[in-house]
Amino acid sequence: MQTEKEDEDDASPQECVAMSDFTGSGSDQLSFSCGDKLLVHIKSSSDWWWAELRGVRGYVPASYLRPGDAEEEDTSLEDPWQDEEYFGSYGTLRLHLEMLSDKSRTEAYRQVILSNSASLRNKVVMDLGCGTGIISMFCAQLAQPSVVYAVEASSMAEYTRQLVRQNNCEEVVTVLQGRAEEIELPEQVDVLVSEWMGNCLLFEFMVESVLLVRDRWLREGGVMWPSSAALTLVPCQADSYYAEKMAFWEQPYGLDFTPLQPLAQQEFFTKPKFSHLIEPNDCLTAPCDVICLDMYTLQVKDLEEIKGQFHFCVEKSGVFHGFTAWFTVHFESLETGGATVELNTGPNSEPTHWKQTLFMLDRPISVYAGDLISGNIVLYRNPVWRRHMTVTLHWNINSATEETDNCQVGTKVFPMWR
Numbered sequence: 001m002q003t004e005k006e007d008e009d010d011a012s013p014q015e016c017v018a019m020s021d022f023t024g025s026g027s028d029q030l031s032f033s034c035g036d037k038l039l040v041h042i043k044s045s046s047d048w049w050w051a052e053l054r055g056v057r058g059y060v061p062a063s064y065l066r067p068g069d070a071e072e073e074d075t076s077l078e079d080p081w082q083d084e085e086y087f088g089s090y091g092t093l094r095l096h097l098e099m100l101s102d103k104s105r106t107e108a109y110r111q112v113i114l115s116n117s118a119s120l121r122n123k124v125v126m127d128l129g130c131g132t133g134i135i136s137m138f139c140a141q142l143a144q145p146s147v148v149y150a151v152e153a154s155s156m157a158e159y160t161r162q163l164v165r166q167n168n169c170e171e172v173v174t175v176l177q178g179r180a181e182e183i184e185l186p187e188q189v190d191v192l193v194s195e196w197m198g199n200c201l202l203f204e205f206m207v208e209s210v211l212l213v214r215d216r217w218l219r220e221g222g223v224m225w226p227s228s229a230a231l232t233l234v235p236c237q238a239d240s241y242y243a244e245k246m247a248f249w250e251q252p253y254g255l256d257f258t259p260l261q262p263l264a265q266q267e268f269f270t271k272p273k274f275s276h277l278i279e280p281n282d283c284l285t286a287p288c289d290v291i292c293l294d295m296y297t298l299q300v301k302d303l304e305e306i307k308g309q310f311h312f313c314v315e316k317s318g319v320f321h322g323f324t325a326w327f328t329v330h331f332e333s334l335e336t337g338g339a340t341v342e343l344n345t346g347p348n349s350e351p352t353h354w355k356q357t358l359f360m361l362d363r364p365i366s367v368y369a370g371d372l373i374s375g376n377i378v379l380y381r382n383p384v385w386r387r388h389m390t391v392t393l394h395w396n397i398n399s400a401t402e403e404t405d406n407c408q409v410g411t412k413v414f415p416m417w418r
């Protein structure tokens with residue numbers, strides 16, 4: 001871990017305490033365990049600090065640290081769910097406009113209601129995290145449930161009540177403001193519908209609320225919508241993104257800026273890229289469902305660490321820049337044998353506001369038809385910041401051709417976001 005920063009001295013290093021384990025990737029990141037006391041020498045950016053642990057220095061993720069001793073009591077006030085910020089953001093229209101403008105997403109939920117309208121007659125429904133109440137109003141408009149409990153924790157709930165009245169749905173739709181896992185209902189529900197999926201499926205971990213409400217309010221034999229969810233992964237090319245963020249430094253205006261490339265890798269390729277639009281022909285192999293969740297059996301404790309294996313066979317030679325992930329959810333029919341509705345956020349479906357998530361490798365690797373890329377993905381929920389996680393990818397590349405017979409191995413940890 002000896003690097004050029006060794007001699008850089010700083011005024012007074014600040015002592016910080018690690019709030020959870022961190023396994024560094026790349027040669028300049030420092031690993032540590034929960035409770036370790038680190039000396040922070042340089043806060044080189046908001047995300048990464050230059051720190052020292054037991055005489056070894058390296059980059060550490062700032063969000064894993066809290067100030068030592070003095071300010072101890074302050075950070076204990078920090079809400080691990082960041083509810084104020086989270087529900088505050090849903091109290092404004094921006095995110096609701098984005099979700100409502102996402103036709104693929106919203107029409108999928110409408111299709112679920114429409115294709116189950118007969119079976120929804122006289123049913124008790126909960127719409128968890130109803131936002132502006134669109135799904136609840138689909139239920140009232142397209143079917144005849146006995147009641148829909150539209151639960152919304154943010155201040156949007158007040159406006160949702162107005163929208164329900166404005167659209168003559170108040171007979172059926174009851175808006176309840178509060179966290180769904182904390183509110184009281186007069187009865188159990190037959191159907192628990194929610195649009196809880198975050199980037200990379202789980203980010204925000206709203207799914208925890210869905211599971212808690214399932215366990216408390218879904219009657220025996222009740223239906224979960226979505227019923228199942230799958231995270232899909234594919235090794236891909238990302239030429240334009242790589243050119244834009246890394247190759248750019250090779251010869252801007254005829255000058256050689258390559259000494260900035262390590263910084264570019266740190267700044268642009270450390271975190272996943274949300275809202276990435278992958279072209280179908282960027283995929284180097286057929287995609288693979290690496291994680292499958294059954295919404296009837298999934299438990300909150302399972303969310304701490306979710307692991308999936310993958311085995312890809314390279315279909316065409318190209319440059320392996322990274323992995324792209326997306327998700328698909330399924331809504332089973334209320335009628336036995338009825339049609340299942342699918343919402344697929346992948347590159348072969350209509351784009352959604354989630355688009356896809358790109359995980360860039362530290363450096364691109366040339367791969368050839370027939371090569372095997374196998375390994376695993378692990379989603380580690382952040383033990384402190386409960387809406388965040390890290391995504392760890394381990395991969396092996398076994399060449400199909402003899403010239404590069406050595407097996408290349410790689411691993412990288414992506415914070416999302418803390």
Ligand SMILES: N=C(N)NC/C=C/[C@H]1O[C@@H](n2cnc3c(N)ncnc32)[C@H](O)[C@@H]1O
Binds near residue numbers: 181
């Ligand atoms: N699909 C994603 N990512 N987010 C879209 C869904 C987010 C909406 O659900 C609400 N919400 C989230 N969690 C809860 C909860 N536990 N109780 C009540 N309302 C909640 C938020 O305030 C947004 O309006």
